[in-house]
Amino acid sequence: MEKVSRIAGVAAPMMVDNIDTDAIIPVPWMTKADVDFGQALFANWRYQDEAGAVDRPDFILNREPFRGARILVAGTNFGCGSSREHAVWALLGFGIRSVIAPSFSDIFYENSCKNGLLAVSLPADAVADIGAKLDGGDAGLEMTVDLEACTVTGPDARTRPFDIDPARRTALLEGLDEIGMTLKDAEAIAAFQARDRDSRPWIYQAGFNA
């Protein structure tokens, strides 16, 4: 996983609650050959046609300067629904490196951490305030998310702290290979299974291939 520390750039407000992973990437876009997931981001909202040839001009990510957005500011329960990690890949593929919302679904949040997409929870009133400032545009559209300092700086230059689990923060900052780390516990896994095989033999004797 790539290391993440500080993300700065244009932020796009999408102040809708419960933006689900079917909206972030519809299933048909997960199975198209020769389509990168970034092209598929918000396909049903972004394109007028199923092939994705014609943009909807009113959709925010089709407008300048949001075509180059690095940060998304959204409503509560962002990423609810399906477990598809493609939702995270679609955001990253488009160029979004951080999503700021009052809350995230558990699976989406986990998937974000595994891919270096910085999902930041701020209180609902703070997100609403940032969203309103971005909508107005008077204060500018640039924001910064700093994982070292655990702060978000809004378009009005107001800086707010955010909380993140220290283990997740370290993993993101260092770009850790979790599987590699778990494999260092291979002996513990083998020991667990050896004990477990004695106490719950039916788990290991299902005979799926028999």
Added chain:
Amino acid sequence: MAGTLFDKIWDSHVVASRSDGTVLLHVDRHVLHDLGSNIAFAKLNKAGREVRCPELTVAAHDHIISSAPGRRDDTYAEGAPFAKALRENTARAGIRLFGLNDPLQGIVHVVAPELGVALPGVTLACGDSHTCTVGGIGALAIGIGTSELEHVLATQTLILRRPRTMRVRFDGVPGPGVTAKDMILCLIGRIGAKGGVGHAIEYAGDAVASLPVEARLTLCNMSIELGSRIGMVAPDDTTYEYIKGRRFAPEGELWDRALAHWRTLPSDPDATFDREVVIDATEIAPHVTWGTSPQDVLPIDGRVPDPEALGDAGARTGAQRALTYMGLTPGTPLDGIPIDIAFIGSCTNSRLSDLRAAAAIVRGRKVAPGVRALVVPGSTSVKREAEAEGLDAVFRDAGFEWRESACSMCAGVNEDRVGPGERCISTSNRNFEGRQGPGARTHLASPPMVAAAAVAGCFTDVRRLGN
């Protein structure tokens, strides 16, 4: 110390506790499918890693496949590369695949309990959010993303943070025409689409204890629609009776040992939960959704809500947006809204009992003119059993399509799509914008309610039709 069902399963599966607050949790059963696994296998191969426990892993071919009678891997062309990858990956790793021509094929969350792959007390992971379904037999079943899937393939464990616990008690027994689907829709309407985030839910109470296992699977299925990755029902004699004799269930002495273990799993009487929700099940009516989130749901005798009447600004904007998308006017009675499509299927409601309940409404009636109605059984076994009972004839005679097992119209993953602006009443689990196809308008309801709408041509209170 007193423990909950969740605590007991979680604690007994901890391989290692780490100082950062995470645990390494052993995965007893890993279930793969065609849409979710190919990228994980590719990454695993690229890293030069092996599947650690193929003997604890199974795969089913369910997502990107046609449901057309006589289908093949490439009947739905876009699925062909996924089918090939699934076959090759599972063969190389020595993983049992319930493929297209296998009589054991079906939707992952239907076949896992049906075949005895899932058992009480197991930890089960699958790269699909509706894995929580399987908690209905007393398993700790959790939906995972691709990176976690790769982690399970390589290590047979997951790195997890312990969720909080919630008990939802349904007191009393619901009236006729009210199903487990209505119970869970009612709960989602009550506590909202993020009401369960960060929690593992245990469903309990008289109404849950009296549900057959298949209905408990339906109940747990939509836990994720509350934001909960885990939903569970304590195993009991109903569960053991359901499991005994299943294809991969333990037998003989192993059965006796397993049963003795399973009987220790239910939550202790004095166990405490971080959160308790109580619902009076006797007051639950058949439900149907009106908006684009499962929390946008009302009893069938309700009316499309007026966004202006909602206090919260966010809720008002959300409801307005939903009604525009759904093409509905505030104040319209739900009972009587005309439909284009009626879909019976998905991991929520495609089991034999669901098909029986729908067929009981359909028998002797006809699908309303202009309505497309289809049944997509949850597994090839369900299809065969339904045919043995003559249910296929009941549906066909009424004008329903009788198709092959697949995820199908639930997620618009094959040719079974709802067209732009078309209104579909569906036994599936998500009414999100575009879920069943771009512009599709989805309304969630129980199998009897969908059957009733199919024959009436509009949403109808199934209690008026009776059996």
